[in-house]
Amino acid sequence: MVTSSFLLPRVESLSSSGIQSIPKEYIRPQEELTSITNVFEDEKKVEGPQIPTIDLEGIESEDRVVREKCREELVKAAKEWGVMHLVNHGIPDDLIDRVKKAGKAFFDLPIEEKEKYANDQASGNVQGYGSKLANNASGQLEWEDYFFHLIFPEDKRDNSVWPKTPSDYTKVTSEYSRLLRSLATKVLSVLSLGLGLEEGRLEKEVGGLEELLLQMKINYYPKCPQPELALGVEAHTDISALTFILHNMVPGLQLFHEGKWITAKCVPNSIIMHIGDTVEILSNGKYKSILHRGLVNKEKVRISWAVFLRATEGENHPQTTGRSCD
Numbered sequence: 001m002v003t004s005s006f007l008l009p010r011v012e013s014l015s016s017s018g019i020q021s022i023p024k025e026y027i028r029p030q031e032e033l034t035s036i037t038n039v040f041e042d043e044k045k046v047e048g049p050q051i052p053t054i055d056l057e058g059i060e061s062e063d064r065v066v067r068e069k070c071r072e073e074l075v076k077a078a079k080e081w082g083v084m085h086l087v088n089h090g091i092p093d094d095l096i097d098r099v100k101k102a103g104k105a106f107f108d109l110p111i112e113e114k115e116k117y118a119n120d121q122a123s124g125n126v127q128g129y130g131s132k133l134a135n136n137a138s139g140q141l142e143w144e145d146y147f148f149h150l151i152f153p154e155d156k157r158d159n160s161v162w163p164k165t166p167s168d169y170t171k172v173t174s175e176y177s178r179l180l181r182s183l184a185t186k187v188l189s190v191l192s193l194g195l196g197l198e199e200g201r202l203e204k205e206v207g208g209l210e211e212l213l214l215q216m217k218i219n220y221y222p223k224c225p226q227p228e229l230a231l232g233v234e235a236h237t238d239i240s241a242l243t244f245i246l247h248n249m250v251p252g253l254q255l256f257h258e259g260k261w262i263t264a265k266c267v268p269n270s271i272i273m274h275i276g277d278t279v280e281i282l283s284n285g286k287y288k289s290i291l292h293r294g295l296v297n298k299e300k301v302r303i304s305w306a307v308f309l310r311a312t313e314g315e316n317h318p319q320t321t322g323r324s325c326d
Helices: 011-016 038-043 064-080 093-108 111-119 169-194 201-206 277-282
Strands: 053-055 083-087 128-131 145-152 212-221 233-236 241-249 253-257 260-263 271-275 293-294 301-313
Touching: 011 212, 038 260, 053 064, 064 083, 064 169, 093 145, 093 169, 093 212, 093 241, 093 301, 111 128, 145 169, 169 201, 169 212, 169 241, 169 301, 201 277
Parallel strands: 053 083
Antiparallel strands: 083 271, 128 145, 145 212, 212 301, 233 293, 241 271, 241 301, 253 260, 253 293
């Protein structure tokens, strides 16, 4: 275990301290402030474009018509939006609930307990418990703490950074990673066919069976006394091939679509999926890696579980893999 080089308080500490004004390091530039809105009001809006929901029940149906309809809808969403809610995705709801409970239980630990798993970005030890350092475009800090680690394949894990509490964390996260890896193959196969390629082509190009990594970043967004001045994660795209996200049904994700920020609805039993920069590049721009960000609020803690699918090559870093605000 490493000792963190983080000098500012964890965001959770700031939130629980009773401060009424956030430190200036967290206040967004003036040009951003006009677009930061009340996320709960935004999520209730029914007018305007909405992120598509794709039902995957028929993705491998023996009925050709059903199968083709499902695949066409997925491809259409990838081309027009680059993000979608996946339902009937094949991962049991009870397993997803256990993954969420395990992640929440870790963040419910006292901060001094979580610090035992602290990363040290300055020395390159990026796995573990951390907070955003001001090395982004704006130079500002983001209102979140996180836990970042590689979860698949098992032989590439660093088990020393995995939480020992709760006791079932490793078991449920491992099971989820295996099922998510299988889902990724199905999605990449459909996206390949949508480009007129053979089924396995995209997966091969982004690393294949042997070289693809799944990296999980649990994002913890504490209550913020001035949510109109801060962001949980600033606007970005993910450099991954695909990103899969769970969340605790508190809104916060926004997508920049047709010149406007659109707040994602909270769809029960869904997994949010982003197209990453890698697939956008490999598809020559046919599939979109959409700009997205995360809002915060003063009423509820938001937690999300982002899993980045990417090749072995390159730095495995939570702030370059994709900061993911979902």
